[in-house]
Amino acid sequence: MIVTQALRLAERQLADAGVDTPRVDAELLLAHVLGVSRTGVYANDHQEVPGRFQVLLGRRSKREPLAYVLGEWGFRRLMLKTDARALVPRPETEIVVERCLELLRGEREPRVLDLGAGTGAIALALADEHPGAQVTAVDSSPEAVALARENAERLQLPVEIRQGGFEAAAEGWDLVVSNPPYVAPGEWDTLQPEIREWEPRDALVGVGLQEQIARVADTRRLVLEVGDGQARGVAAALTSLGYTDVAITSDLTGIERVVEGHGRRGS
Ligand SMILES: C[S@@+](CC[C@H](N)C(=O)[O-])C[C@H]1O[C@@H](n2cnc3c(N)ncnc32)[C@H](O)[C@@H]1O
Structure with missing residues (x-):
C-alpha cells in the first residue's frame, strides 16, 4: 500500500x-x-x-497513547523515550520548566530537586537549559526511575536520579519543583481511555500532595504544577505555611497551572 x-x-x-x-x-x-x-x-x-x-x-x-506507540515524545528542546513505565510529559508542564528557569536566572550552580521525575522531563530540561544546575530527580516508582535514567543516559545530561519519596524535599535545596499526581479519585472514570487504560494510575491520582510537599520542603524556591481549579487553594496553603511572593501562572489554554513561592530558606 x-x-x-x-x-x-x-x-x-x-x-x-x-x-x-x-x-x-x-x-x-x-x-x-x-x-x-x-x-x-x-x-x-x-x-x-x-x-x-x-x-x-x-x-x-x-487507544494506546501516541507517545507510547512512537516510543518517544518531544518536551521543550528534548526528545524523550516514552513508554508505559511513566506518564507522558504534557505541554503544560513546559510552563513549569519556564518558571523554574526564570527563578534560577543568574544562579551559577543552583541545587535543584525534581520530585516525581516520571520520564525525567522536568529535571532533564532544567539540566539542558540551565547548564551548571546540579539537578536531582526522585521518584517512588522503580519503573519511572529506570526510564528517567535511560533518558539521562541517552541525552548525556548530568542528572542524579534516585528512588525515593517526598522526604527528599527536606534535604535543603535552592529550588524544589514538582508535578505531583493531582487527579481526584472521583475523576478517574471521566478520563480518556489513553490515560485511564494505559498511563500509571499512581502517577496521576493524588489529593493534597502539593501542600504535603510545601510542608516538608526546605528550599529557597518552590514551583508546583496543579490541576484545573486547584491553584488558588494551593497558593493559600503556601502563604499560610510562610512562603512569600506566592504567584500563579496560567498555561497556554488559560488554566491556572503553576504555583510558586519563596521558601523559608530565604534568598
Ligand atoms: C504526574 S507524574 C509527573 C512526571 C513528570 N515529572 C512529568 O511532569 O511528566 C507524577 C510522578 O510522581 C511520582 N510519585 C507519586 N507519588 C510520589 C511520592 N510520594 N514520592 C515520589 N514520587 C512520587 C509518580 O511515580 C510519577 O512518576
Whole structure:
C-alpha cells in the first residue's frame, strides 16, 4: 500500500476507534515509519509503506497513547523515550520548566530537586537549559526511575536520579519543583481511555500532595504544577505555611497551572 492510501485508511480506522485527532495521528505514525517529518509524508505520497505501520496503527486504535506507540515524545528542546513505565510529559508542564528557569536566572550552580521525575522531563530540561544546575530527580516508582535514567543516559545530561519519596524535599535545596499526581479519585472514570487504560494510575491520582510537599520542603524556591481549579487553594496553603511572593501562572489554554513561592530558606 502506498502513503496516500495508508493515510486515508488509517484516518478512518482511528476515527472509528474514537481517537480525537485521527488525521494528525495517522500522519505522525506514517512519518515515524518512513523516517521523515510530518510534512515529509506528503512529499513521499507514492512511497510503499513498511508493514510495521499496521502494527503501530493497531496499537493506536486500541487507544494506546501516541507517545507510547512512537516510543518517544518531544518536551521543550528534548526528545524523550516514552513508554508505559511513566506518564507522558504534557505541554503544560513546559510552563513549569519556564518558571523554574526564570527563578534560577543568574544562579551559577543552583541545587535543584525534581520530585516525581516520571520520564525525567522536568529535571532533564532544567539540566539542558540551565547548564551548571546540579539537578536531582526522585521518584517512588522503580519503573519511572529506570526510564528517567535511560533518558539521562541517552541525552548525556548530568542528572542524579534516585528512588525515593517526598522526604527528599527536606534535604535543603535552592529550588524544589514538582508535578505531583493531582487527579481526584472521583475523576478517574471521566478520563480518556489513553490515560485511564494505559498511563500509571499512581502517577496521576493524588489529593493534597502539593501542600504535603510545601510542608516538608526546605528550599529557597518552590514551583508546583496543579490541576484545573486547584491553584488558588494551593497558593493559600503556601502563604499560610510562610512562603512569600506566592504567584500563579496560567498555561497556554488559560488554566491556572503553576504555583510558586519563596521558601523559608530565604534568598
Ligand atoms: C504526574 S507524574 C509527573 C512526571 C513528570 N515529572 C512529568 O511532569 O511528566 C507524577 C510522578 O510522581 C511520582 N510519585 C507519586 N507519588 C510520589 C511520592 N510520594 N514520592 C515520589 N514520587 C512520587 C509518580 O511515580 C510519577 O512518576
